Amino acid sequence: MLALMLSGLASAVHVGNLLAMFLGVLVGMVFGSVPGLTAAAAMTILLPLTFVFPAEMGVLFLLGIWNAAVYAGSIPAIVLNIPGTAASAATSLDGHEMAKQGKATRALRASIFGSTVGAFASALTLLFLSPPLAKLSLMFGPAEMFSFTLFGLLIIVTLSAGTLVKGLIAGLLGLLISAIGFAPSGSIRFAFTPDLVDGFPIIVLLIGLFTFPEVFSLIREQKSVVDAGSGALLTEDSFLLKLKDWGKNAGNFIRSSIIGSIVGVLPGAGPTIAGFISYNEAKRASRNPQNFGKGEVAGVIASDTANNAAVLSSLVPALTLGIPGSVDAVIILAALTMHGILPGPMLFQQNALLVYTVFMGVFVCNIMMLAVGVLSARHIAQLTRFRSSVLAPLIIVFALVGSFAVRNSWFDVFSAFGIGLMGYGLRQMGIPLAPMVLGVILGPILERNLYQMIVLFGERPLDLFKLPIFLIFMALSILSVAMPIMRSVKDAKRDRRLSH
Amino acid sequence: MSRVKRVIGPIVIIVCIVGLFWESLSFEPRDGLWPQGIIAALFLLCLSLLIRGAKQENVEEETDETPSGGRGKVWSAIALTVAYLFVSEWAGYYITTVFFIFTLLLVLGERSRVILSALPILTTLAIYAVFFLFLRIPLPSGIFF
DSSP, X not given: OHHHHHHHHHHHTSHHHHHHHHHHHHHHHHHHHSTTOOHHHHHHHHGGGGGSSOHHHHHHHHHHHHHHHHHHTHHHHHHHSOOSSGGGXXXXXXXXXXXXXXXXXXXXXXHHHHHHHHHHHHXXXXXXXXXXXXXXXXXXXXXXXXHHHHHHHTHHHHHTTTOXXXXXXXXXXXXXXXXXXXXXXXXXXXXXXXXXXXXXXXXHHHIIIIIHXXXXXXXXXXXXXXXXXXXXXXXOOOSSOOHHHHHHTHHHHHHHXXXXXXXXXXTTTHHHHHHHHHHHHHXXXXXXXXXXXXXXXXXXXXXXXXHHHHHHHTHHHHHHHSOOSSHHHHHHXXXXXXXXOOOSTTHHHHTHHHHHHHHHHXXXXXXXXXXXXXXXXXXXXXXXXXXXXXXXXXXXXXXXXXXXXXXXXHHHHHHHHHHHHHHHHHHHXXXXXXXXXXXXXXXXXXXXXXXXXXXXHSSOGGGGGGOHHXXXXXXXXXXXXXXXXXXXXXXXXXXXXXXX | OOHHHHHHHHHHHHHHHHHHHHHHTTSOHHHHHHHHHHHHHHHHHHHHHHHHHHHSOOOOOSSOOOOTTHHHHHHHHHHHHHHHHHHXXXXXXXXXXXXXXXXXXXXXXXXXXXXXXXXXXHHHHHHIIIIIIISOOOOOOOSOO
């Protein structure tokens, strides 16, 4: 194996491969940082280009795009509170609060380091743990997936600390929006126009929910991002993450990498859920959970480490079993198939050099991403200084054109704006928007697996108690609701005792 | 926040979800159960928010530091964006975008001549380059461009 790894590394650092990866990273950075443009869009558009490349160069080019786009989605999430991709939704929770306090550079560097550590972890996962993790993904049937998704959804409880009722309303509104379009049985619900038959595209929802409420707040405050947060852009920042950030977050990096690598392997779960679960766990493990949501660097690290770890690990079932867990993995498989390489158990035997070139290339690709991210952080942070009168028209125009780009549909442009107005109204009511995004993303997975679980176990529900993974996640779900309630009851009792 | 402001939001949500519940009655029972369950839970939560909001006394807005004219500018931006969406489909995306950015900059109080003249044109050119030339995504051309 060591010989193969060294041969793979030698092949990965070939000039052509290095150029392909660098180009991929740059394209991914651009697509990820513009809301509406996704990694999948970039990879699909540029897939034909990989025809003319050798197989490994084409795959490395696409992986560069994918990895960098997931990282770059955090740039607008931090600077403007507008996630460039769904995977960065959890990053905006603390990243933007840091930007408002003038710490955008530190948040951006935490984000790039988190992304790089996550990507390294998932590359190691691909390298050493592919076969056992592929087996794990096969152990997730509908019941296991339902309990796992339910566990993910109950993160709403953590996200809505202090406003549980409002957080639940947001989560349920998200679930209701996700019910628009095809039901699991194939019939169509709430599709008042033909454009809604497939439901609202998630990117259109994200653009609407995060962009317009933020822009309207900027306009109302008539200040720049940092001024609106009563901060000032801090420039005397260390070039790399501060040593104390590394020390304090060592456990956070490791935990988030593990969460991301495992969640990424599960079909349909993906980087978004990984980011939210990891954020939730970081908050639970923190000595200062009350700082989360107010500009805690650990929140940015947790989310970005996990979402990038989930990117490559979603390739595990794709490469080892030929079962893609995401649209992006399908595109990678398409690139391989176009070169006559069939993914599956025989891939590692028949195309070992190619596989190891790709695996080792991922490490090189991450170093490129790190260099670009670290060097650009301070310059990107300057965006938070722009006056709202300049920033607002630009954001509105790019958000609208981004929502058009999703399906080339003018209906989506109107939808994004309509959802934005709804989001602004909800924000005025004090309803948090992050649980709504979680509801929209997890709704279809939850309903589909519930439906299949009822079909499978409807007549013999006691058989569910024979499924250990199902039982573990159900127990974790119950605990994740019960513990905050018990803690708040305990706090209330203590406050009462102190006031007497 | 005043009592009226606190109750309007939950009432609007309740009215909308009651409408959706009515619509869901036409679905097959197995397809209707999921949205109906969500709507029922939403109804109860909004009702509790409504009752709590109605019971609370009027509270002075403590942290409202909105500068004068801030709300007016938000409404102007919303109205301009709605007009932009309708007009650009008819007149053409690119030409309307130039006028939209220019007008919104003025409405939001931008007075720098350089920004007022350069930003609308440069932004539109950037969108043209990325979306039309590079991505080949045709934006509505309308009767002008």
